[in-house]
Amino acid sequence: MSVTIKDIAKAADVSLATVSRVLNGSGYVKETTREKVHDAIKQLHYTPSAIARSLSTNKTNTIGVIIPDINNPFFGEVIKGITQVADEHQLNIILCDTDDCKEKELKAIKLLREQRIEGILMTPTYGEEAHDSAYMSTLDNLGIPVILMDGHVKYANYSGVFIDHVQGAYDGVEALIHAGHEKIAIINGRLDSRPAKERFLGYKKALNKYAIPLHEQYIFNGEYDHERAYTMTKKILLLEDRPTAIFVSNNLSMLGCVKALNEQSLSIPDDMAILGFDKVDALNIIGMNISFINGPTTLMGKTGMNMLIESLEKQKDVHMRELKQITLLPELHLKGSEKKSV
Amino acid sequence: MSVTIKDIAKAADVSLATVSRVLNGSGYVKETTREKVHDAIKQLHYTPSAIARSLSTNKTNTIGVIIPDINNPFFGEVIKGITQVADEHQLNIILCDTDDCKEKELKAIKLLREQRIEGILMTPTYGEEAHDSAYMSTLDNLGIPVILMDGHVKYANYSGVFIDHVQGAYDGVEALIHAGHEKIAIINGRLDSRPAKERFLGYKKALNKYAIPLHEQYIFNGEYDHERAYTMTKKILLLEDRPTAIFVSNNLSMLGCVKALNEQSLSIPDDMAILGFDKVDALNIIGMNISFINGPTTLMGKTGMNMLIESLEKQKDVHMRELKQITLLPELHLKGSEKKSV
DNA sequence: CTGAAAGCGCTAACAA
DNA sequence: TTGTTAGCGCTTTCAG
Numbered sequence: 001m002s003v004t005i006k007d008i009a010k011a012a013d014v015s016l017a018t019v020s021r022v023l024n025g026s027g028y029v030k031e032t033t034r035e036k037v038h039d040a041i042k043q044l045h046y047t048p049s050a051i052a053r054s055l056s057t058n059k060t061n062t063i064g065v066i067i068p069d070i071n072n073p074f075f076g077e078v079i080k081g082i083t084q085v086a087d088e089h090q091l092n093i094i095l096c097d098t099d100d101c102k103e104k105e106l107k108a109i110k111l112l113r114e115q116r117i118e119g120i121l122m123t124p125t126y127g128e129e130a131h132d133s134a135y136m137s138t139l140d141n142l143g144i145p146v147i148l149m150d151g152h153v154k155y156a157n158y159s160g161v162f163i164d165h166v167q168g169a170y171d172g173v174e175a176l177i178h179a180g181h182e183k184i185a186i187i188n189g190r191l192d193s194r195p196a197k198e199r200f201l202g203y204k205k206a207l208n209k210y211a212i213p214l215h216e217q218y219i220f221n222g223e224y225d226h227e228r229a230y231t232m233t234k235k236i237l238l239l240e241d242r243p244t245a246i247f248v249s250n251n252l253s254m255l256g257c258v259k260a261l262n263e264q265s266l267s268i269p270d271d272m273a274i275l276g277f278d279k280v281d282a283l284n285i286i287g288m289n290i291s292f293i294n295g296p297t298t299l300m301g302k303t304g305m306n307m308l309i310e311s312l313e314k315q316k317d318v319h320m321r322e323l324k325q326i327t328l329l330p331e332l333h334l335k336g337s338e339k340k341s342v
Numbered sequence: 343m344s345v346t347i348k349d350i351a352k353a354a355d356v357s358l359a360t361v362s363r364v365l366n367g368s369g370y371v372k373e374t375t376r377e378k379v380h381d382a383i384k385q386l387h388y389t390p391s392a393i394a395r396s397l398s399t400n401k402t403n404t405i406g407v408i409i410p411d412i413n414n415p416f417f418g419e420v421i422k423g424i425t426q427v428a429d430e431h432q433l434n435i436i437l438c439d440t441d442d443c444k445e446k447e448l449k450a451i452k453l454l455r456e457q458r459i460e461g462i463l464m465t466p467t468y469g470e471e472a473h474d475s476a477y478m479s480t481l482d483n484l485g486i487p488v489i490l491m492d493g494h495v496k497y498a499n500y501s502g503v504f505i506d507h508v509q510g511a512y513d514g515v516e517a518l519i520h521a522g523h524e525k526i527a528i529i530n531g532r533l534d535s536r537p538a539k540e541r542f543l544g545y546k547k548a549l550n551k552y553a554i555p556l557h558e559q560y561i562f563n564g565e566y567d568h569e570r571a572y573t574m575t576k577k578i579l580l581l582e583d584r585p586t587a588i589f590v591s592n593n594l595s596m597l598g599c600v601k602a603l604n605e606q607s608l609s610i611p612d613d614m615a616i617l618g619f620d621k622v623d624a625l626n627i628i629g630m631n632i633s634f635i636n637g638p639t640t641l642m643g644k645t646g647m648n649m650l651i652e653s654l655e656k657q658k659d660v661h662m663r664e665l666k667q668i669t670l671l672p673e674l675h676l677k678g679s680e681k682k683s684v
Numbered sequence: 685c686t687g688a689a690a691g692c693g694c695t696a697a698c699a700a
Numbered sequence: 701t702t703g704t705t706a707g708c709g710c711t712t713t714c715a716g
Contacts, residue, residue, distance in 0.1 A: 027685085055708090391693055
């Protein structure tokens with residue numbers, strides 16, 4: 001079917017081994033021979049088969065990346081970071097989107113194993129209850145390096161890059177407090193997800209630090225999506241002792257919150273101060289000036305990829321599993337919306 | 343290194359062929375034998391090697407997807423459509439992001455060829471000037487089916503799914519006209535890209551149909567990004583004979599335009615009617631009610647994938663290249679912003 | 685500097 | 701119903 005190294009050998013009147021040598025730049029090849037081979041390659045439109053090469057060398061130079069949702073700009077940026085480093089190291093990546101669904105995640109892992117990828121970089125499905133023993137067992141028996149990116153896998157310690165959601169949330173809420181807020185509501189995700197749990201913790205720590213009591217009616221845990229955030233915001237606006245600020249702990253939720261405020265023509269921050277976690281580019285660009293805590297997305301991707309490359313190399317030397325965890329600090333971007341109206 | 347079919351054969355005390363048979367469900371295998379083999383597979387945590395299988399069968403069941411920017415939600419949706427169909431047909435996909443850069447695109451094609459993918463689904467780099475003869479030649483010599491998705495490759499006819507930007511723009515602008523607008527500005531991309539050219543054409547056709555003269559000062563062609571759109575919008579707002587509506591022909595541009603309007607506290611549509619091409623989810627959700635023409639993204643992905651699968655099958659039968667082009671119509675979503683203030 | 689040949693893990697005739 | 705064997709395209713000793 002397609003042209004092979006054999007055809008090239010024939011055309012250039014050399015042996016297979018010689019063609020292979022010029023292809024890989026390995027071993028000695030006379031200059032004129034090299035040229036003959038190159039000519040044949042051009043002539044015949046030859047492209048080496050990564051498949052055959054992989055089988056022969058037992059290396060694929062490919063790593064698997066598993067993330068919950070490509071369409072979330074957060075992960076879009078993470079991917080940019082990953083591919084950047086991968087490109088520099090001539091590593092191919094196979095990208096798998098799990099739709100935040102455990103079954104798809106397991107399927108992806110299976111696929112990647114079949115493809116004989118050399119390592120995995122992943123953000124596991126968020127819900128921790130999803131991590132049963134079968135799940136953990138596949139992860140443990142992978143036999144290749146796994147680097148986590150900001151996800152949480154119950155009962156296990158894996159190497160990875162993590163974001164300090166606690167500190168991020170703390171810093172943000174503290175900024176609200178410094179600006180004079182005391183009645184601060186929170187719209188949060190499910191507490192069995194690491195990010196939601198930690199962000200909530202940061203919120204509580206900040207309030208606690210400044211001796212502000214926690215009001216149950218200001219706390220809204222749920223799912224990270226805009227519909228719920230919309231409903232929650234409307235409830236918040238109806239509270240008797242209405243908060244002066246809302247900490248919206250997720251980018252998707254932010255949209256629902258802003259929608260609710262818009263509907264009642266409440267302006268940010270004059271009628272309600274808003275602090276977000278993870279940025280919403282569109283809202284920033286159009287000038288809504290919502291203050292937000294921003295996870296280091298691209299950096300996380302780069303760091304994760306570098307860690308993976310490192311453990312790929314280590315793997316050769318010794319036969320041990322090393323645990324390494326790097327924590328990245330989110331940045332606080334104050335855009336004026338943390339302020340309290342005067 | 344990793345466990346192979348041979349280990350399984352040994353463990354189950356059968357031949358390689360038998361293991362292969364139970365793996366593929368091909369040929370006859372006695373029930374008890376099958377079980378023995380399955381047991382061995384479980385025991386040894388065996389995962390078949392797609393690499394070896396591909397080499398042997400000369401099939402990879404993998405197709406390449408090349409798009410300019412994963413982070414653009416437009417393509418995010420396209421990808422969802424593609425993967426959905428691919429999943430149904432058990433096809434793997436290798437996703438390549440070109441950053442809208444010709445070099446990366448060529449590199450991606452090379453990579454995919456090496457991986458022996460069976461077909462390509464792509465949105466080529468937009469700028470047509472990028473399509474020189476070398477580029478065209480690699481595309482032509484691919485030897486596998488290529489399906490285009492809404493891109494334009496100069497001087498060549500490829501099969502693909504296309505969006506009728508002309509009609510989409512026409513419908514949208516017509517809606518503005520019906521609502522009473524005559525002074526309609528356009529913020530557009532580079533005219534050497536197919537979408538920009540066609541959207542511009544639709545704009546002109548609509549004006550022409552209703553005998554509205556074209557005003558040069560209302561026409562802003564440039565690049566599809568929010569900074570330029572911002573600048574353009576500010577210029578539009580300074581025009582002596584200020585338009586009453588703006589057709590913003592791209593989702594990125596929309597952000598810059600809205601920013602400029604916000605800065606001057608101009609409300610949509612009372613102070614300025616706005617029509618967009620391609621939706622901006624965030625703005626919709628928060629309730630900005632911008633009217634827009636929406637390209638059928640997911641549908642395009644699905645259709646493209648289906649076309650590719652079809653030509654993959656056809657390829658076996660006869661040895662001919664069939665040209666097939668499907669055009670999808672964008673939908674007009676009127677959200678009130680097409681109206682003229684009273 | 686170059687060639688011959690074994691082998692990577694699997695499939696697919698062909699025999700048995 | 702099962703086993704034997706010849707490749708798939710390439711790399712890599714080991715000889716020459």
